[in-house]
Amino acid sequence: MQSHILKIAARHLLLPFTIMSIIILWRGHNQPGGGFIGGLVAASAFILYNVAYGVQDAKKILRLDPRTLIGIGLAIALFSALLSVFLRMPFMTGMWVDVFLPLLGHQHFGTPLLFDTGVYLTVLGVILTVVFTLSEES
Amino acid sequence: MMLPLFIIIPLIAAFLITLIAGKKDVWGIVLSVVASAAMLILAVISFLNVNGETIIYEMGNWKMPFGIALVLDSLSGYMLIIVNxxxxxxIIYSIQYIRHLGQDFKYYALFMLMLTGMNGVILTGDIFNLYVFMEIALFAAFALVAYGCRAEEYEAAFKYAVMGSVSSIFILIGIGVLYSATSTLTMARIAQTVPNLSPQIILWVGGLFLAGFGLKAAAMPFHAWLPDAHSSAPAPISSMLSGVLIKVLGIYTITRIFFNVLDAPAVFLTIFIVIGTISILISGFLAIIQWDFKRLLAYSSISQIGYILLGIGLATPLGILGAVFHLFNHAIFKSLLFYDAGSVELALGTRDLQKLGKLGKLLPVTSGTSIIASLAISGIPPFNGFFSKLIIIIAAIAAGQPVLALLAILGSILTLAAVMKIQCYGLRQDVDVEPREKIGLGMNIAMISLAIICIVGGLLVAPGIREVALDPVVNVILEKAEYVQTVLGR
Known part of the structure:
Protein backbone atom coordinates (compact mmCIF):
# COMPACT_ATOMS: atom_id res chain seq x y z
CA MET A 1 0.00 0.00 0.00
CA GLN A 2 1.41 3.37 -1.00
CA SER A 3 -0.23 6.40 0.56
CA HIS A 4 1.25 9.82 0.06
CA ILE A 5 -0.75 11.31 2.89
CA LEU A 6 0.57 8.71 5.30
CA LYS A 7 4.13 9.11 4.09
CA ILE A 8 4.17 12.87 4.42
CA ALA A 9 2.34 12.74 7.74
CA ALA A 10 4.76 10.16 9.12
CA ARG A 11 7.77 12.21 8.09
CA HIS A 12 6.45 15.40 9.60
CA LEU A 13 5.06 13.81 12.73
CA LEU A 14 8.38 12.23 13.68
CA LEU A 15 9.79 15.39 15.25
CA PRO A 16 6.65 16.54 17.15
CA PHE A 17 6.16 13.05 18.55
CA THR A 18 9.73 12.89 19.78
CA ILE A 19 9.55 16.33 21.34
CA MET A 20 6.22 15.46 22.93
CA SER A 21 7.69 12.26 24.34
CA ILE A 22 10.56 14.19 25.90
CA ILE A 23 8.10 16.66 27.44
CA ILE A 24 6.13 13.75 28.87
CA LEU A 25 9.36 12.31 30.24
CA TRP A 26 10.32 15.68 31.74
CA ARG A 27 7.09 16.36 33.62
CA GLY A 28 6.86 12.77 34.79
CA HIS A 29 8.10 12.81 38.34
CA ASN A 30 5.34 14.84 39.98
CA GLN A 31 2.71 14.91 37.25
CA PRO A 32 1.21 12.24 34.99
CA GLY A 33 3.84 11.07 32.54
CA GLY A 34 7.26 9.55 32.93
CA GLY A 35 9.78 7.37 31.19
CA PHE A 36 7.50 4.49 30.32
CA ILE A 37 4.80 6.56 28.61
CA GLY A 38 7.38 8.81 27.00
CA GLY A 39 9.12 5.77 25.56
CA LEU A 40 5.82 4.49 24.19
CA VAL A 41 5.06 7.81 22.50
CA ALA A 42 8.53 7.98 20.95
CA ALA A 43 8.19 4.39 19.77
CA SER A 44 4.82 5.14 18.18
CA ALA A 45 6.48 7.79 15.97
CA PHE A 46 8.94 5.23 14.65
CA ILE A 47 6.19 2.63 14.25
CA LEU A 48 4.23 5.10 12.11
CA TYR A 49 7.33 5.71 10.00
CA ASN A 50 7.81 1.95 9.77
CA VAL A 51 4.25 1.49 8.48
CA ALA A 52 4.65 4.25 5.89
CA TYR A 53 8.16 3.58 4.58
CA GLY A 54 9.02 -0.01 5.60
CA VAL A 55 11.49 -1.52 8.02
CA GLN A 56 14.70 -0.62 6.24
CA ASP A 57 14.00 3.10 6.16
CA ALA A 58 12.73 3.10 9.74
CA LYS A 59 15.93 1.42 10.88
CA LYS A 60 17.97 3.92 8.92
CA ILE A 61 16.27 6.87 10.55
CA LEU A 62 16.76 5.41 14.04
CA ARG A 63 20.50 5.00 13.25
CA LEU A 64 21.13 2.83 16.33
CA ASP A 65 20.25 -0.84 16.69
CA PRO A 66 17.23 -0.88 19.05
CA ARG A 67 18.99 -3.52 21.12
CA THR A 68 21.80 -1.07 21.80
CA LEU A 69 19.15 1.32 23.10
CA ILE A 70 18.02 -1.33 25.59
CA GLY A 71 21.59 -1.76 26.82
CA ILE A 72 22.22 1.98 27.13
CA GLY A 73 18.89 2.50 28.89
CA LEU A 74 19.51 -0.24 31.43
CA ALA A 75 23.03 1.02 32.05
CA ILE A 76 21.74 4.56 32.71
CA ALA A 77 19.06 3.26 35.10
CA LEU A 78 21.62 1.15 36.93
CA PHE A 79 24.05 4.07 37.14
CA SER A 80 21.37 6.33 38.62
CA ALA A 81 20.66 3.72 41.29
CA LEU A 82 24.35 3.18 42.03
CA LEU A 83 25.23 6.87 42.27
CA SER A 84 24.06 7.08 45.87
CA VAL A 85 26.14 4.06 46.85
CA PHE A 86 29.32 5.91 45.83
CA LEU A 87 28.29 8.77 48.12
CA ARG A 88 27.77 6.37 51.05
CA MET A 89 24.00 6.41 51.06
CA PRO A 90 21.65 3.42 50.66
CA PHE A 91 21.22 1.95 47.20
CA MET A 92 18.69 3.84 45.02
CA THR A 93 18.50 6.91 47.29
CA GLY A 94 17.11 9.85 45.30
CA MET A 95 19.52 12.78 45.08
CA TRP A 96 18.73 16.27 43.92
CA VAL A 97 20.52 19.38 42.71
CA ASP A 98 19.12 22.86 41.98
CA VAL A 99 20.43 24.30 38.75
CA PHE A 100 19.82 27.70 37.18
CA LEU A 101 19.30 27.43 33.43
CA PRO A 102 19.19 30.52 31.15
CA LEU A 103 15.71 30.04 29.68
CA LEU A 104 14.02 27.66 32.07
CA GLY A 105 14.88 29.34 35.36
CA HIS A 106 15.57 27.34 38.52
CA GLN A 107 15.24 23.64 37.91
CA HIS A 108 15.25 20.70 40.25
CA PHE A 109 17.30 17.82 38.83
CA GLY A 110 17.59 14.43 40.45
CA THR A 111 18.48 10.80 39.97
CA PRO A 112 14.80 9.85 39.43
CA LEU A 113 14.92 11.79 36.16
CA LEU A 114 18.06 9.92 35.19
CA PHE A 115 16.36 6.65 36.06
CA ASP A 116 13.33 7.63 33.99
CA THR A 117 15.58 8.44 31.05
CA GLY A 118 16.93 4.91 31.31
CA VAL A 119 13.37 3.55 31.35
CA TYR A 120 12.51 5.74 28.32
CA LEU A 121 15.38 4.34 26.26
CA THR A 122 14.72 0.77 27.37
CA VAL A 123 11.03 0.93 26.51
CA LEU A 124 11.82 2.52 23.14
CA GLY A 125 14.39 -0.20 22.45
CA VAL A 126 12.15 -3.09 23.49
CA ILE A 127 9.12 -1.92 21.50
CA LEU A 128 11.16 -1.22 18.38
CA THR A 129 12.98 -4.55 18.62
CA VAL A 130 9.63 -6.33 18.73
CA VAL A 131 8.07 -4.25 15.94
CA PHE A 132 11.07 -4.43 13.59
CA THR A 133 11.45 -8.17 14.11
CA LEU A 134 7.77 -8.80 13.42
CA SER A 135 7.60 -6.60 10.34
CA GLU A 136 10.79 -8.11 8.93
CA GLU A 137 9.28 -11.57 9.12
CA SER A 138 5.99 -10.69 7.45
CA MET B 1 25.78 -2.54 52.61
CA MET B 2 26.08 -6.23 51.89
CA LEU B 3 22.44 -6.95 51.11
CA PRO B 4 21.89 -5.10 47.82
CA LEU B 5 25.07 -6.70 46.47
CA PHE B 6 23.15 -9.96 46.02
CA ILE B 7 20.95 -8.15 43.53
CA ILE B 8 23.49 -5.70 42.06
CA ILE B 9 26.25 -8.19 41.28
CA PRO B 10 24.27 -10.58 39.07
CA LEU B 11 22.39 -7.69 37.47
CA ILE B 12 25.61 -5.91 36.49
CA ALA B 13 27.07 -9.22 35.36
CA ALA B 14 24.03 -9.80 33.13
CA PHE B 15 24.34 -6.35 31.50
CA LEU B 16 28.09 -6.57 31.09
CA ILE B 17 27.84 -10.01 29.51
CA THR B 18 25.37 -8.79 26.90
CA LEU B 19 27.40 -5.65 26.24
CA ILE B 20 30.96 -6.95 26.00
CA ALA B 21 30.63 -10.68 25.37
CA GLY B 22 28.90 -10.36 22.01
CA LYS B 23 32.01 -11.41 20.12
CA LYS B 24 33.94 -13.49 22.62
CA ASP B 25 32.11 -15.99 24.79
CA VAL B 26 35.04 -16.22 27.19
CA TRP B 27 33.93 -13.01 28.85
CA GLY B 28 30.53 -14.45 29.59
CA ILE B 29 32.11 -17.41 31.32
CA VAL B 30 34.62 -15.33 33.27
CA LEU B 31 32.07 -12.77 34.43
CA SER B 32 29.45 -15.29 35.48
CA VAL B 33 31.94 -17.53 37.32
CA VAL B 34 33.38 -14.53 39.16
CA ALA B 35 29.92 -13.16 39.99
CA SER B 36 28.51 -16.42 41.29
CA ALA B 37 31.66 -17.27 43.25
CA ALA B 38 31.61 -13.82 44.85
CA MET B 39 27.96 -14.27 45.79
CA LEU B 40 28.56 -17.69 47.31
CA ILE B 41 31.32 -16.22 49.49
CA LEU B 42 29.09 -13.27 50.42
CA ALA B 43 26.21 -15.62 51.24
CA VAL B 44 28.35 -17.70 53.59
CA ILE B 45 29.77 -14.59 55.26
CA SER B 46 26.35 -13.02 55.70
CA PHE B 47 24.82 -16.23 57.07
CA LEU B 48 27.58 -16.45 59.67
CA ASN B 49 27.27 -12.74 60.45
CA VAL B 50 23.53 -12.92 60.95
CA ASN B 51 23.77 -15.59 63.63
CA GLY B 52 20.10 -15.56 64.57
CA GLU B 53 19.74 -11.77 64.25
CA THR B 54 18.00 -9.80 61.50
CA ILE B 55 19.68 -7.25 59.26
CA ILE B 56 17.55 -4.62 57.53
CA TYR B 57 18.58 -2.53 54.56
CA GLU B 58 16.27 0.34 53.65
CA MET B 59 16.33 0.82 49.88
CA GLY B 60 16.56 4.42 48.73
CA ASN B 61 16.64 5.69 52.32
CA TRP B 62 12.84 5.41 52.66
CA LYS B 63 12.04 4.55 56.26
CA MET B 64 10.63 1.19 57.12
CA PRO B 65 6.82 0.95 57.06
CA PHE B 66 6.74 3.08 53.87
CA GLY B 67 9.74 2.07 51.84
CA ILE B 68 10.97 -1.25 50.53
CA ALA B 69 13.46 -2.99 52.76
CA LEU B 70 15.73 -5.94 52.20
CA VAL B 71 15.57 -8.31 55.15
CA LEU B 72 18.29 -10.80 55.92
CA ASP B 73 17.56 -13.29 58.66
CA SER B 74 18.75 -16.84 59.12
CA LEU B 75 16.15 -18.29 56.75
CA SER B 76 17.10 -15.94 53.91
CA GLY B 77 20.81 -16.47 54.58
CA TYR B 78 20.33 -20.22 54.45
CA MET B 79 18.41 -20.00 51.16
CA LEU B 80 21.05 -17.68 49.68
CA ILE B 81 23.77 -20.22 50.40
CA ILE B 82 21.78 -23.01 48.73
CA VAL B 83 20.94 -20.93 45.65
CA ASN B 84 24.42 -19.58 45.07
CA ILE B 91 27.91 -22.33 35.81
CA ILE B 92 31.09 -24.39 36.02
CA TYR B 93 29.20 -27.36 34.58
CA SER B 94 27.74 -25.23 31.78
CA ILE B 95 31.12 -24.17 30.39
CA GLN B 96 31.48 -27.39 28.46
CA TYR B 97 27.88 -28.50 28.34
CA ILE B 98 26.41 -25.40 26.76
CA ARG B 99 29.08 -25.07 24.08
CA HIS B 100 27.24 -27.25 21.57
CA LEU B 101 24.08 -25.13 21.79
CA GLY B 102 25.67 -21.91 20.50
CA GLN B 103 25.48 -18.21 21.42
CA ASP B 104 26.77 -18.78 24.92
CA PHE B 105 26.71 -15.19 26.07
CA LYS B 106 22.92 -15.04 25.96
CA TYR B 107 22.78 -18.14 28.11
CA TYR B 108 25.02 -16.65 30.78
CA ALA B 109 23.16 -13.33 30.74
CA LEU B 110 19.82 -15.11 31.23
CA PHE B 111 21.34 -17.27 33.93
CA MET B 112 22.51 -14.19 35.82
CA LEU B 113 19.05 -12.61 35.46
CA MET B 114 17.46 -15.74 36.90
CA LEU B 115 19.90 -15.53 39.81
CA THR B 116 19.02 -11.86 40.33
CA GLY B 117 15.35 -12.78 40.56
CA MET B 118 15.92 -15.60 43.01
CA ASN B 119 18.21 -13.60 45.29
CA GLY B 120 15.68 -10.77 45.20
CA VAL B 121 12.78 -13.05 46.16
CA ILE B 122 14.78 -14.36 49.09
CA LEU B 123 15.88 -10.97 50.39
CA THR B 124 12.93 -8.66 49.89
CA GLY B 125 10.67 -7.66 52.75
CA ASP B 126 7.93 -6.29 50.51
CA ILE B 127 5.29 -8.57 49.10
CA PHE B 128 4.87 -6.80 45.76
CA ASN B 129 8.60 -6.55 45.33
CA LEU B 130 8.66 -10.31 45.85
CA TYR B 131 6.22 -10.69 42.98
CA VAL B 132 8.38 -8.55 40.68
CA PHE B 133 11.55 -10.49 41.44
CA MET B 134 9.64 -13.72 40.99
CA GLU B 135 8.63 -12.65 37.48
CA ILE B 136 12.25 -11.75 36.63
CA ALA B 137 13.37 -15.22 37.66
CA LEU B 138 10.47 -16.88 35.83
CA PHE B 139 10.92 -15.06 32.53
CA ALA B 140 14.60 -15.89 32.48
CA ALA B 141 13.67 -19.49 33.25
CA PHE B 142 11.16 -19.67 30.35
CA ALA B 143 13.84 -18.56 27.93
CA LEU B 144 16.41 -20.93 29.39
CA VAL B 145 14.07 -23.93 29.11
CA ALA B 146 13.67 -23.18 25.39
CA TYR B 147 17.40 -22.56 24.98
CA GLY B 148 18.12 -25.65 22.89
CA CYS B 149 15.61 -24.46 20.23
CA ARG B 150 14.07 -27.86 19.50
CA ALA B 151 10.36 -28.52 19.12
CA GLU B 152 9.94 -30.32 22.43
CA GLU B 153 11.78 -27.55 24.25
CA TYR B 154 9.54 -24.88 22.75
CA GLU B 155 6.50 -26.91 23.76
CA ALA B 156 7.79 -27.35 27.31
CA ALA B 157 8.70 -23.67 27.61
CA PHE B 158 5.28 -22.65 26.32
CA LYS B 159 3.53 -24.91 28.80
CA TYR B 160 5.75 -23.56 31.55
CA ALA B 161 5.05 -19.97 30.51
CA VAL B 162 1.28 -20.53 30.53
CA MET B 163 1.26 -22.28 33.90
CA GLY B 164 3.71 -19.75 35.33
CA SER B 165 1.52 -16.85 34.22
CA VAL B 166 -1.62 -18.46 35.63
CA SER B 167 0.08 -18.94 38.98
CA SER B 168 1.35 -15.36 38.88
CA ILE B 169 -2.19 -14.12 38.35
CA PHE B 170 -3.36 -16.02 41.43
CA ILE B 171 -0.55 -14.50 43.46
CA LEU B 172 -1.20 -11.02 42.12
CA ILE B 173 -4.90 -11.22 43.02
CA GLY B 174 -3.94 -12.49 46.45
CA ILE B 175 -1.58 -9.55 46.94
CA GLY B 176 -4.35 -7.19 45.77
CA VAL B 177 -6.86 -8.58 48.27
CA LEU B 178 -4.29 -8.41 51.04
CA TYR B 179 -3.40 -4.83 50.14
CA SER B 180 -7.01 -3.71 50.14
CA ALA B 181 -7.50 -5.30 53.54
CA THR B 182 -4.34 -4.07 55.23
CA SER B 183 -3.34 -0.94 53.22
CA THR B 184 0.31 -1.94 53.22
CA LEU B 185 2.65 -4.11 51.20
CA THR B 186 5.44 -4.49 53.75
CA MET B 187 5.28 -8.09 54.91
CA ALA B 188 6.07 -7.35 58.55
CA ARG B 189 3.39 -4.66 58.62
CA ILE B 190 0.84 -7.02 57.07
CA ALA B 191 1.74 -9.60 59.70
CA GLN B 192 1.02 -6.99 62.37
CA THR B 193 -2.49 -6.35 61.00
CA VAL B 194 -3.41 -9.95 60.24
CA PRO B 195 -4.86 -10.76 63.73
CA ASN B 196 -7.47 -8.00 63.19
CA LEU B 197 -8.62 -9.34 59.84
CA SER B 198 -11.71 -11.48 59.47
CA PRO B 199 -10.95 -15.18 59.00
CA GLN B 200 -12.74 -15.09 55.66
CA ILE B 201 -10.15 -12.77 54.16
CA ILE B 202 -7.33 -14.95 55.46
CA LEU B 203 -9.06 -17.95 53.90
CA TRP B 204 -9.39 -16.26 50.50
CA VAL B 205 -5.90 -14.83 50.49
CA GLY B 206 -4.43 -18.11 51.70
CA GLY B 207 -6.32 -20.03 49.04
CA LEU B 208 -5.05 -17.75 46.28
CA PHE B 209 -1.49 -17.94 47.55
CA LEU B 210 -1.74 -21.69 47.97
CA ALA B 211 -2.81 -22.10 44.34
CA GLY B 212 -0.21 -19.62 43.08
CA PHE B 213 2.81 -20.72 45.06
CA GLY B 214 1.67 -24.34 44.90
CA LEU B 215 1.84 -24.11 41.11
CA LYS B 216 5.35 -22.68 41.37
CA ALA B 217 6.41 -25.41 43.78
CA ALA B 218 4.76 -28.06 41.54
CA ALA B 219 3.15 -29.99 44.40
CA MET B 220 0.93 -32.79 43.20
CA PRO B 221 -2.33 -31.37 41.86
CA PHE B 222 -0.37 -28.45 40.39
CA HIS B 223 2.53 -30.39 38.88
CA ALA B 224 1.55 -30.78 35.20
CA TRP B 225 4.17 -28.37 33.82
CA LEU B 226 7.17 -29.65 35.74
CA PRO B 227 8.08 -32.96 34.05
CA ASP B 228 8.15 -31.34 30.60
CA ALA B 229 10.00 -28.20 31.60
CA HIS B 230 12.59 -29.89 33.77
CA SER B 231 13.35 -32.68 31.36
CA SER B 232 13.61 -30.56 28.18
CA ALA B 233 15.85 -27.82 29.60
CA PRO B 234 19.65 -28.06 29.25
CA ALA B 235 21.02 -30.15 32.13
CA PRO B 236 22.50 -27.32 34.22
CA ILE B 237 19.21 -25.45 33.91
CA SER B 238 17.26 -28.56 34.90
CA SER B 239 19.38 -28.72 38.00
CA MET B 240 18.80 -25.05 38.73
CA LEU B 241 15.03 -25.39 38.19
CA SER B 242 14.64 -28.62 40.10
CA GLY B 243 17.30 -27.90 42.68
CA VAL B 244 16.56 -24.33 43.66
CA LEU B 245 13.98 -22.47 41.55
CA ILE B 246 10.92 -24.45 42.67
CA LYS B 247 12.15 -24.17 46.26
CA VAL B 248 12.77 -20.44 46.20
CA LEU B 249 9.59 -19.53 44.31
CA GLY B 250 7.46 -22.22 45.92
CA ILE B 251 8.63 -23.50 49.27
CA TYR B 252 10.50 -20.45 50.58
CA THR B 253 7.64 -18.10 49.70
CA ILE B 254 5.09 -20.49 51.22
CA THR B 255 6.98 -20.68 54.50
CA ARG B 256 7.65 -16.94 54.58
CA ILE B 257 4.09 -15.92 53.79
CA PHE B 258 2.10 -18.60 55.58
CA PHE B 259 4.26 -18.73 58.71
CA ASN B 260 5.73 -15.25 59.11
CA VAL B 261 2.90 -13.21 57.60
CA LEU B 262 -0.37 -15.14 57.86
CA ASP B 263 0.52 -16.81 61.17
CA ALA B 264 0.16 -20.43 60.01
CA PRO B 265 -3.64 -20.93 59.78
CA ALA B 266 -4.42 -24.51 60.83
CA VAL B 267 -6.56 -25.33 57.79
CA PHE B 268 -3.66 -24.60 55.42
CA LEU B 269 -1.24 -26.67 57.45
CA THR B 270 -3.61 -29.63 57.00
CA ILE B 271 -3.75 -28.92 53.27
CA PHE B 272 0.07 -28.88 53.12
CA ILE B 273 0.17 -32.28 54.80
CA VAL B 274 -2.41 -33.72 52.40
CA ILE B 275 -0.76 -32.25 49.29
CA GLY B 276 2.66 -33.36 50.52
CA THR B 277 1.59 -36.93 51.11
CA ILE B 278 -0.20 -37.16 47.77
CA SER B 279 2.90 -35.79 46.02
CA ILE B 280 5.20 -38.27 47.76
CA LEU B 281 3.15 -41.31 46.81
CA ILE B 282 1.72 -40.61 43.36
CA SER B 283 4.81 -39.08 41.83
CA GLY B 284 6.84 -41.84 43.44
CA PHE B 285 4.86 -44.31 41.34
CA LEU B 286 4.95 -42.06 38.28
CA ALA B 287 8.74 -41.80 38.55
CA ILE B 288 9.17 -45.57 38.43
CA ILE B 289 7.37 -45.99 35.11
CA GLN B 290 9.47 -43.37 33.24
CA TRP B 291 12.13 -44.43 30.74
CA ASP B 292 13.53 -40.97 30.11
CA PHE B 293 16.43 -40.31 32.51
CA LYS B 294 15.60 -36.66 33.16
CA ARG B 295 11.83 -37.16 33.21
CA LEU B 296 12.24 -39.76 35.92
CA LEU B 297 14.29 -37.28 37.95
CA ALA B 298 11.69 -34.57 37.37
CA TYR B 299 8.92 -36.77 38.78
CA SER B 300 11.06 -37.67 41.72
CA SER B 301 11.52 -33.93 42.40
CA ILE B 302 7.77 -33.64 42.94
CA SER B 303 7.90 -36.47 45.42
CA GLN B 304 10.79 -34.86 47.35
CA ILE B 305 8.94 -31.54 47.40
CA GLY B 306 6.15 -33.59 49.03
CA TYR B 307 8.49 -34.46 51.91
CA ILE B 308 9.33 -30.80 52.45
CA LEU B 309 5.64 -29.84 52.43
CA LEU B 310 4.85 -32.68 54.84
CA GLY B 311 7.48 -31.41 57.27
CA ILE B 312 6.24 -27.84 56.96
CA GLY B 313 2.62 -28.92 57.41
CA LEU B 314 3.43 -30.70 60.68
CA ALA B 315 4.59 -27.29 61.99
CA THR B 316 6.42 -28.78 64.95
CA PRO B 317 10.03 -27.68 65.50
CA LEU B 318 11.18 -31.15 64.51
CA GLY B 319 9.04 -31.18 61.36
CA ILE B 320 10.31 -27.79 60.24
CA LEU B 321 13.87 -28.85 61.00
CA GLY B 322 13.44 -31.89 58.78
CA ALA B 323 11.84 -29.77 56.04
CA VAL B 324 14.58 -27.11 55.90
CA PHE B 325 17.28 -29.76 56.06
CA HIS B 326 15.63 -31.79 53.31
CA LEU B 327 15.37 -28.62 51.25
CA PHE B 328 19.16 -28.24 51.37
CA ASN B 329 19.78 -31.93 50.73
CA HIS B 330 17.39 -32.16 47.82
CA ALA B 331 18.98 -29.13 46.17
CA ILE B 332 22.35 -30.90 46.36
CA PHE B 333 21.53 -34.44 45.27
CA LYS B 334 18.91 -33.59 42.69
CA SER B 335 21.27 -31.13 41.01
CA LEU B 336 23.94 -33.81 41.06
CA LEU B 337 21.61 -36.36 39.46
CA PHE B 338 20.70 -33.88 36.72
CA TYR B 339 24.40 -33.24 36.08
CA ASP B 340 24.88 -36.98 35.75
CA ALA B 341 21.96 -37.19 33.33
CA GLY B 342 23.43 -34.28 31.37
CA SER B 343 26.85 -35.84 31.04
CA VAL B 344 25.33 -39.14 29.96
CA GLU B 345 23.32 -37.27 27.35
CA LEU B 346 26.39 -35.34 26.20
CA ALA B 347 28.50 -38.49 25.95
CA LEU B 348 25.97 -40.83 24.33
CA GLY B 349 23.48 -38.48 22.68
CA THR B 350 20.46 -40.06 24.32
CA ARG B 351 18.82 -40.18 27.71
CA ASP B 352 16.55 -43.15 27.04
CA LEU B 353 17.40 -45.59 29.83
CA GLN B 354 16.93 -48.58 27.53
CA LYS B 355 19.62 -47.41 25.14
CA LEU B 356 22.31 -46.75 27.71
CA GLY B 357 24.86 -49.31 28.70
CA LYS B 358 28.03 -50.10 30.60
CA LEU B 359 29.17 -46.70 31.72
CA GLY B 360 31.35 -47.61 34.70
CA LYS B 361 34.56 -47.52 32.67
CA LEU B 362 33.43 -44.98 30.13
CA LEU B 363 32.26 -42.28 32.54
CA PRO B 364 33.78 -43.20 35.90
CA VAL B 365 33.04 -39.89 37.62
CA THR B 366 29.47 -39.78 36.36
CA SER B 367 28.61 -43.30 37.41
CA GLY B 368 30.40 -42.97 40.75
CA THR B 369 28.71 -39.71 41.72
CA SER B 370 25.36 -41.00 40.50
CA ILE B 371 25.57 -43.91 42.95
CA ILE B 372 26.25 -41.47 45.80
CA ALA B 373 23.37 -39.22 44.75
CA SER B 374 20.99 -42.16 44.27
CA LEU B 375 21.75 -43.55 47.71
CA ALA B 376 21.39 -40.09 49.22
CA ILE B 377 18.04 -39.35 47.57
CA SER B 378 16.56 -42.67 48.63
CA GLY B 379 17.61 -42.13 52.24
CA ILE B 380 20.35 -44.69 52.81
CA PRO B 381 22.67 -43.96 55.74
CA PRO B 382 25.18 -42.31 56.11
CA PHE B 383 24.30 -39.90 53.31
CA ASN B 384 22.56 -36.59 53.97
CA GLY B 385 19.14 -37.65 52.65
CA PHE B 386 18.87 -40.30 55.33
CA PHE B 387 18.98 -37.81 58.18
CA SER B 388 16.45 -35.37 56.76
CA LYS B 389 13.94 -38.10 55.89
CA LEU B 390 14.46 -39.70 59.27
CA ILE B 391 13.78 -36.41 61.03
CA ILE B 392 10.58 -35.88 59.02
CA ILE B 393 9.40 -39.43 59.79
CA ILE B 394 10.20 -39.07 63.51
CA ALA B 395 8.40 -35.71 63.51
CA ALA B 396 5.31 -37.35 61.99
CA ILE B 397 5.32 -40.04 64.69
CA ALA B 398 5.92 -37.46 67.44
CA ALA B 399 3.00 -35.40 66.14
CA GLY B 400 0.74 -38.44 66.55
CA GLN B 401 0.48 -39.23 62.84
CA PRO B 402 1.96 -42.73 62.46
CA VAL B 403 0.08 -43.26 59.18
CA LEU B 404 1.90 -40.32 57.61
CA ALA B 405 5.20 -41.73 58.83
CA LEU B 406 4.35 -45.05 57.22
CA LEU B 407 3.44 -43.37 53.93
CA ALA B 408 6.67 -41.37 54.02
CA ILE B 409 8.65 -44.60 54.45
CA LEU B 410 6.72 -46.12 51.54
CA GLY B 411 7.58 -43.07 49.45
CA SER B 412 11.22 -43.54 50.31
CA ILE B 413 11.08 -47.12 49.07
CA LEU B 414 9.47 -45.91 45.84
CA THR B 415 12.30 -43.41 45.39
CA LEU B 416 14.82 -46.18 45.97
CA ALA B 417 13.10 -48.29 43.29
CA ALA B 418 13.17 -45.39 40.84
CA VAL B 419 16.86 -44.61 41.26
CA MET B 420 17.76 -48.31 41.20
CA LYS B 421 16.06 -48.40 37.81
CA ILE B 422 18.51 -45.71 36.67
CA GLN B 423 21.44 -47.65 38.06
CA CYS B 424 20.44 -51.07 36.70
CA TYR B 425 19.13 -50.13 33.27
CA GLY B 426 20.94 -46.91 32.66
CA LEU B 427 24.45 -47.19 33.92
CA ARG B 428 25.19 -50.84 34.54
CA GLN B 429 23.48 -52.62 31.69
CA ASP B 430 25.55 -55.25 29.91
CA VAL B 431 25.68 -53.40 26.61
CA ASP B 432 28.76 -51.74 25.19
CA VAL B 433 28.26 -48.22 23.93
CA GLU B 434 30.39 -45.77 21.98
CA PRO B 435 30.98 -42.32 23.47
CA ARG B 436 30.60 -39.25 21.25
CA GLU B 437 32.28 -36.71 23.46
CA LYS B 438 34.61 -36.76 26.44
CA ILE B 439 33.44 -35.27 29.72
CA GLY B 440 35.79 -32.45 30.63
CA LEU B 441 37.31 -31.25 33.86
CA GLY B 442 34.72 -28.55 34.64
CA MET B 443 31.78 -30.94 34.52
CA ASN B 444 33.64 -33.44 36.68
CA ILE B 445 34.55 -30.79 39.24
CA ALA B 446 30.91 -29.74 39.52
CA MET B 447 29.77 -33.33 40.02
CA ILE B 448 32.51 -34.27 42.49
CA SER B 449 32.03 -31.19 44.65
CA LEU B 450 28.30 -31.84 45.01
CA ALA B 451 28.98 -35.53 45.73
CA ILE B 452 31.32 -34.53 48.56
CA ILE B 453 28.60 -32.29 50.01
CA CYS B 454 26.20 -35.27 49.79
CA ILE B 455 28.57 -37.31 51.94
CA VAL B 456 29.45 -34.69 54.54
CA GLY B 457 26.07 -32.89 54.45
CA GLY B 458 24.68 -35.20 57.09
CA LEU B 459 26.98 -33.49 59.59
CA LEU B 460 24.71 -30.42 59.57
CA VAL B 461 22.43 -32.13 62.13
CA ALA B 462 25.33 -33.16 64.33
CA PRO B 463 25.14 -31.51 67.76
CA GLY B 464 27.25 -28.36 67.79
CA ILE B 465 26.83 -27.67 64.07
CA ARG B 466 23.05 -27.90 64.17
CA GLU B 467 22.77 -25.07 66.68
CA VAL B 468 24.59 -22.76 64.27
CA ALA B 469 23.31 -24.00 60.93
CA LEU B 470 19.73 -25.19 61.23
CA ASP B 471 18.18 -24.13 64.54
CA PRO B 472 18.17 -20.36 63.79
CA VAL B 473 16.38 -21.11 60.51
CA VAL B 474 13.70 -23.12 62.30
CA ASN B 475 13.37 -20.33 64.85
CA VAL B 476 12.72 -17.73 62.15
CA ILE B 477 9.93 -19.84 60.67
CA LEU B 478 8.23 -20.57 63.97
CA GLU B 479 8.61 -17.19 65.74
CA LYS B 480 6.28 -14.88 63.89
CA ALA B 481 6.22 -12.14 66.52
CA GLU B 482 9.99 -11.92 66.38
CA TYR B 483 9.95 -11.36 62.62
CA VAL B 484 7.53 -8.46 62.96
CA GLN B 485 9.44 -6.94 65.82
CA THR B 486 12.89 -7.19 64.32
CA VAL B 487 11.80 -5.76 61.00
CA LEU B 488 9.63 -2.94 62.31
CA GLY B 489 10.50 -2.41 65.90
CA ARG B 490 13.15 0.23 66.05
Missing part, protein backbone atom coordinates in the same frame (compact mmCIF):
# COMPACT_ATOMS: atom_id res chain seq x y z
CA UNK B 85 26.13 -22.88 45.79
CA UNK B 86 24.08 -24.71 43.17
CA UNK B 87 24.40 -21.75 40.79
CA UNK B 88 28.20 -21.77 40.99
CA UNK B 89 28.42 -25.48 40.23
CA UNK B 90 25.85 -25.09 37.44
Missing amino acids: LVALTA
